[in-house]
Amino acid sequence: MATTERLIKDITRERRFHFRLFIEGIIVGIFAGCVIALFRYLLGASEILRPLIYNMVAESFQAGDYSLPLLYIATFVIIGWLLMKIVQNEPMCTGSGIPQIKGILMGRMNMRWLSVLVSKLIGGVLAIGAGLSLGREGPSVQLGACVGQGVSRRFIRTRYEERILMTAGSGAGLAAAFNAPLAGVIFGLEELHKSFSPVLLMASITAAVTATTVTQVIFGAGPVFHIGDLAIFPLNMFGILILLGAFIGLLGRIFNPSLLFSMNTYDRLGLSGIKRPLLPLLLAAALGFILPDILGGGNRLVDALSHNWYPLYFLIILFVGKFLFTMVCFGSGVPGGIFLPMLVLGAAGGAVFGSVLASFGVLPYIYVGDIIVFGMAAYFAAVVKSPITGSVLIMEMTGSFHHLLALICVSMTAYLVADLTGGKPVYEELLNRAIRLKEKAHGIGASSSGRRIALELVVSSGSVVDKVLIKDIKWPEQTVVVDIKRGLQRINPMDDARLYAGDFVYLLTNDTDISILKEMIEKESTPKR
CATH class of the missing domain: 3.30.70.1450 (Regulator of K+ conductance, C-terminal domain)
Structure with missing residues (x-):
């Protein structure tokens, strides 16, 4: 009865409720921005430290001193043990985190916000910092949602208001991770909450802008990807974008089945305990000396693709290697997302497409950089089935504000190709799988x-x-x-x-x-x- 009265009170006192959400959105944005800033800083430090460690280990091995290589392997074993303990203690911190938030908003899952926040932060830094092909955006979304739920619980709000603040926090997390406030708002509305309302928009915009302001004060206001100035893609060549969208759409179509196959394979082989995280970790330890370009989230690889020329065979190796390594890493269930690896795969696929057309003289080399950027948006649209979020996100992440029409064109094409071939949204599939496993383990309805x-x-x-x-x-x-x-x-x-x-x-x-x-x-x- 009290819940009903409080809900009616919030609805009837609309202006007061809007103002309260405005203030709470600022609070959520400040704390989410601080948490994501810490997350970004630690991951950035690991990207700088990783190549130095590889060089030291290689030099030690060549000099005949095996103490450092042995310590190097032992470190990965320790990280694997820590990740195993983190996941066992807090199962809700596994994987991306976005499916879990969708499940909570749907009433199918529950979350201990403080436990998940600490576990996701530490686990994400360990997994991604060690070189696993996982992204920071999924964990950032879940961290932001944890902040939103924490603020709601602190102020003793209704479940209705808590869902609003969690959605706002999720968008703020994405916005802070990528300096993309508009994409953060749209993602919360299009992908998570699946509806629009003035109160939701009020909290989401306030939280996203505030969180982005916090991270920009710390890291600067530049885009996440340092693509540089791109040539304006001419309208008379938009037919190429249709072909690019179809090509990337087909590449993206195999992502979801491969991801589910990887996760099911881990289960089928009975890999549990430390074996589960140790497999991708040892693979990362070896790849650091063989193909270090595919390690980590991959934002530096996108920058390299846009500024350097690579032969076609190496671009194909990068795409295949990144794809397979991402499957192995995400299937293990350690904390980390697929958002950034998806964008990297789209960039690599776009680089392959652009290189082939340029070599045949169909596409001037000046537009290959554009194709790489468009490939990211197309791959995202094909896998996540959220073309608007993908277009706006890539526009903000690359600073390509003059290419919105081209981004939407290629994203919608990729979306249609994936849809016509039976593709489903990746986060929906991951959520359904998680719910099925939970119901199988605890009985039907136990997830509610x-x-x-x-x-x-x-x-x-x-x-x-x-x-x-x-x-x-x-x-x-x-x-x-x-x-x-x-x-x-x-x-x-x-x-x-x-x-x-x-x-x-x-x-x-x-x-x-x-x-x-x-x-x-x-x-x-x-x-x-």
Whole structure:
């Protein structure tokens, strides 16, 4: 009853609620920015330290002194043991973190925010710093969500407000990781929350801008990728972008099945304990002397591809090596994301495409750098199935603000190719896999808590509740319609009230029914024949 009263109070006192979210968004942004700044600093230091260690070990080995190489191998074993302990202590810190946040927002998972924040921060630095092909963005999103949940718990907010602050924190984490505030906001709306509302936008924009400001004060305001000035891609060559989108879309189409195959292979082989993280770690230890370009997240590789010329065979080796190594690393389940490795694969695929066209005289060499940038957006769109987020993200990460039209063109093409060939969003597939494994281990429904939660949903045109009386809708058990907002007007949620597309519906329900309600209200129903 108290939850219902607090929800109605927040809805009816809209301006006060907006102002409170504005202040809380700033608080979330400040703390998220500080946490991500620490994360970025430690990872940056590891990228500088790693090549120095490889040189010292190689020189020691050549001189016949094997003490340093043995210590080098022992260090990787210790890191593997630490990662094993971290994952065993806090299973929610495994992998990217984005599927877990989606699961929490859907009411299918729970998280101990402080434990996850500490575990993800330490585990991510150890795994990525050791050279595993994993990205910082997934952990940054989860770290930001932990901050949002922590702020909500500190101020004793409702579950409805907590979901808003977690979404805002997630976007702030992405924004701080890549100096991309607009992409952070869009990612939170398009990929995580899957809906739009003024209150959500208020908190998301405030948190993303604040977090980005914090990291820019520390690291500077420049883009993450140092591509330099790119030539404006001419409109009469946009046909090449269609071909590029189709090519990268097909490359991206094999990413998700390969990722799931890698994770399932670890399970099938029965690799557990220290064996699971140790396999990719020892592989990283060897690759440091054979192909160091594919180690780590890969943002320096993108810079190198855009500034240096590489023969076609080496570009293919880079793509295949980065792809396979990413599969091995992510399949192990250690903390680390796939966001940045995806972008690197897109850049490498674009470099292959551009090199082939340039060698045949179809594409002037001056535009190969453009193709590399467009390849990143296309690969992201094909794998994540979020073309708008991908286009805006790459625009902000590279500073290519004059190429938005080209980015959207190639992203939509790659998205359509992946969609027509049966591709599914990678984070949805990872979430479904995690839920299946949890239900298998603990029993059906064990992944849900059954807590009462307040929910805000927007009625979609053509959904099963559009133009239907409240009393005629088959609501899940114990679901109560608390309020309805239609533009600036509040509608009394009586049984004879009718819902229309665009209405904001405020519900009190069990968190186990969030997915059902979102399906009912926010998705277009299949027309009857």
